[in-house]
Amino acid sequence: MSDKLRVATASLAGCFGCHMSLLDIDERLLELIMLVEFERSPINDIKQIEPVDVAIIEGGVANTDNVEVLREFRRQSNILVAIGACAINGGIPAMRNHFSVKECLEESYINGIGVLNPMIPNDPEIPLLLNKVHPIHEVVKVEYVLPGCPPSGDAIWTFLTELLEGRPIHFPYNEIHYD
Amino acid sequence: MISNLETAENPEKLKRVVIEPLTRVEGHGKVTLLLDENNQIRQARLHIVEFRGFEKFIQGRPYWELPVLVQRLCGICPVSHHLAAAKATDMLVGVKQITPTAEKIRRLMHFGQTLQSHALHFFHLSSPDLLFGYDDEVRHRNIIGVIEDYPELAKKGVLLRKYGQEVIRLTAGKRVHGTGAIPGGVNKSLNTDDRNYLQKDIKQIIEWGEDAVELIKTIYHEHPDYHRDFASIQSNSMSLVNARGEHELYQGGLRARDAQGGDIFDHVDGVRYEDYLCEAVKPWSYMKFPFIQSLGQEQGWYRVGPLARINNCESLSTERAEQQRLEFMPLENGQPVHATLATHWARMIELLHCAEAIEQLLHDEDILGHDLLLKGDMQARGIGVIEAPRGTLFHHYEIDGDGVVQKANLIVSTTQNNQAINESIRQVANNYLSGHELTEPMLNQIEVAIRAYDPCLSCATHALGKMPLEIELLDADGNSLSRIRKQASGEICLGR
Numbered sequence: 316m317s318d319k320l321r322v323a324t325a326s327l328a329g330c331f332g333c334h335m336s337l338l339d340i341d342e343r344l345l346e347l348i349m350l351v352e353f354e355r356s357p358i359n360d361i362k363q364i365e366p367v368d369v370a371i372i373e374g375g376v377a378n379t380d381n382v383e384v385l386r387e388f389r390r391q392s393n394i395l396v397a398i399g400a401c402a403i404n405g406g407i408p409a410m411r412n413h414f415s416v417k418e419c420l421e422e423s424y425i426n427g428i429g430v431l432n433p434m435i436p437n438d439p440e441i442p443l444l445l446n447k448v449h450p451i452h453e454v455v456k457v458e459y460v461l462p463g464c465p466p467s468g469d470a471i472w473t474f475l476t477e478l479l480e481g482r483p484i485h486f487p488y489n490e491i492h493y494d
Numbered sequence: 495m496i497s498n499l500e501t502a503e504n505p506e507k508l509k510r511v512v513i514e515p516l517t518r519v520e521g522h523g524k525v526t527l528l529l530d531e532n533n534q535i536r537q538a539r540l541h542i543v544e545f546r547g548f549e550k551f552i553q554g555r556p557y558w559e560l561p562v563l564v565q566r567l568c569g570i571c572p573v574s575h576h577l578a579a580a581k582a583t584d585m586l587v588g589v590k591q592i593t594p595t596a597e598k599i600r601r602l603m604h605f606g607q608t609l610q611s612h613a614l615h616f617f618h619l620s621s622p623d624l625l626f627g628y629d630d631e632v633r634h635r636n637i638i639g640v641i642e643d644y645p646e647l648a649k650k651g652v653l654l655r656k657y658g659q660e661v662i663r664l665t666a667g668k669r670v671h672g673t674g675a676i677p678g679g680v681n682k683s684l685n686t687d688d689r690n691y692l693q694k695d696i697k698q699i700i701e702w703g704e705d706a707v708e709l710i711k712t713i714y715h716e717h718p719d720y721h722r723d724f725a726s727i728q729s730n731s732m733s734l735v736n737a738r739g740e741h742e743l744y745q746g747g748l749r750a751r752d753a754q755g756g757d758i759f760d761h762v763d764g765v766r767y768e769d770y771l772c773e774a775v776k777p778w779s780y781m782k783f784p785f786i787q788s789l790g791q792e793q794g795w796y797r798v799g800p801l802a803r804i805n806n807c808e809s810l811s812t813e814r815a816e817q818q819r820l821e822f823m824p825l826e827n828g829q830p831v832h833a834t835l836a837t838h839w840a841r842m843i844e845l846l847h848c849a850e851a852i853e854q855l856l857h858d859e860d861i862l863g864h865d866l867l868l869k870g871d872m873q874a875r876g877i878g879v880i881e882a883p884r885g886t887l888f889h890h891y892e893i894d895g896d897g898v899v900q901k902a903n904l905i906v907s908t909t910q911n912n913q914a915i916n917e918s919i920r921q922v923a924n925n926y927l928s929g930h931e932l933t934e935p936m937l938n939q940i941e942v943a944i945r946a947y948d949p950c951l952s953c954a955t956h957a958l959g960k961m962p963l964e965i966e967l968l969d970a971d972g973n974s975l976s977r978i979r980k981q982a983s984g985e986i987c988l989g990r
């Protein structure tokens with residue numbers, strides 16, 4: 316445990332594509348676990364947020380739960396990384412910012428095609444939606460951003476290994492450009 | 495049926511247990527249980543807590559953005575959304591049949607996708623429960639534990655997924671959120687270098703696919719009673735089949751069968767889905783509850799996905815997978831198999847099928863063709879139906895004369911499994927948890943049931959979790975009497 320980098324990951328309002336890209340390091344995953352200890356992450360069953368060196372956050376902030384989880388991750392981490400377009404600027408889910416929450420909910424649950432009993436879900440178990448989807452830096456301080464939708468597995472690998480080595484992070488051209 | 499656990503009579507008098515976030519599933523959801531003073535479970539629900547509003551915000555966007563935009567619902571099976579949207583836009587641009595090269599490239603992309611998704615689901619997410627047991631230590635019960643204890647197996651899983659992702663990269667341009675399919679066809683085919691690169695490993699991938707089926711078969715037969723009974727429910731099934739009734743993932747008619755295997759409908763053109771399916775809304779979940787109209791909401795819910803597809807089809811078109819299907823079907827003496835955990839077995843048969851189908855396509859010269867795109871007369875309405883890894887997926891769009899989206903309706907696979915997943919967790923709550931002191935491993939059984947469906951809660955929110963596992967005891971007025979908090983270390987804290 317000791318000298319491994321402790322890493323936690325979370326998906327807020329994102330599509331899990333950035334997490335999939337993390338798995339796209341393929342066989343390097345077997346190497347990675349020698350270097351990194353995973354704390355709470357969707358890929359394991361740890362549900363408590365423990366203190367970590369690095370927290371990697373996918374997705375923007377769309378509801379009250381997102382705010383709470385993000386703040387808790389911030390409190391518990393030294394370095395917080397915004398990964399992917401959604402965490403960095405809201406991404407596709409932020410397209411709903413052009414409409415009111417009411418319009419979006421009504422479209423899905425009231426005006427939807429083939430809906431039997433139109434109503435908007437309102438149980439207390441469901442967290443409240445925010446009026447707008449926000450990038451995570453509007454809620455907490457962010458140390459690094461890793462752009463892409465999603466960034467490639469190679470870019471994530473470069474990022475983590477450079478960070479582990481304590482080097483400034485430089486990407487080869489092909490890892491940050493898609494042309 | 496245990497639907498009576500859906501809603502408790504006096505919820506305010508009950509203890510509430512939350513499992514959140516759900517882990518080793520793909521997306522955002524939580525489960526709540528309400529218990530009485532004897533720990534009898536009175537209510538169990540899977541909630542989808544995130545809402546995105548795709549149906550609204552794609553209004554006003556040009557139709558040609560749909561295949562690249564809507565796939566961002568889900569990074570786990572983006573190709574399914576990419577292709578369902580592409581098929582819907584084929585219809586919008588008036589193309590009934592795309593070119594052979596375009597169709598084969600799309601099929602190749604889709605087989606690659608189903609292969610990688612099934613590998614991910616089985617090896618990375620579910621295998622820890624199956625290999626170590628649901629009550630294995632929390633910190634060990636994950637893919638990293640599998641890498642440590644079974645490095646060869648874990649590596650096969652990782653490389654199977656990698657291969658599927660490489661097929662996607664070469665057909666769609668990028669592993670996650672590619673751009674290969676466009677309205678009326680595709681924007682690239684393979685060149686011989688790409689083909690040779692993929693051909694190099696395919697024999698090995700098929701071998702490993704077969705090993706995966708053998709592995710799950712062995713696991714199943716080690717504890718046959720457990721695998722048959724755990725989370726099992728009787729349900730209707732729906733899937734696509736081709737004109738011969740064969741297993742089909744890309745293009746076919748809808749077939750629905752009841753729990754005994756009797757026809758409900760067959761070879762229905764997906765374009766007419768509105769005549770057959772309806773959706774109900776419940777106040778406690780953002781995920782709707784679809785059902786078959788003719789049977790009504792109570793009786794009409796159904797399962798989709800690998801188990802439904804294997805139950806519903808007459809055969810699989812590839813040799814080894816068909817052999818495996820023939821070994822699978824006698825499980826219930828030729829009746830449809832309703833063992834929820836058998837879904838993993840069905841999933842691995844499909845993984846093998848995808849590997850074989852990829853090999854066949856790699857020998858087809860059409861994938862190197864240059865005839866990629868067709869045009870037709872614009873239509874106002876486009877509907878695309880496909881079998882995503884987790885089951886049938888519908889995309890429906892309506893556009894105006896300028897090609898701008900006016901209306902959209904998406905019915906994703908996991909939504910169609912909503913009632914079935916809820917029924918399965920109620921079965922587990924009732925048969926395995928009720929009356930016991932709830933511990934972390936016991937609660938993991940709920941998630942074991944959910945994982946069998948391979949739910950993509952991410953898509954289903956067209957959703958995020960909160961805090962740790964927490965049990966709160968409330969008095970009749972809803973005041974908190976005591977609170978039990980489960981730490982990640984496994985230690986249980988009591989407090990107010």
Ligand code: SF4
Binds near residue numbers: 463
């Ligand atoms: S940035 Fe792209 S891949 Fe990452 S969560 Fe957002 S949509 Fe998905």
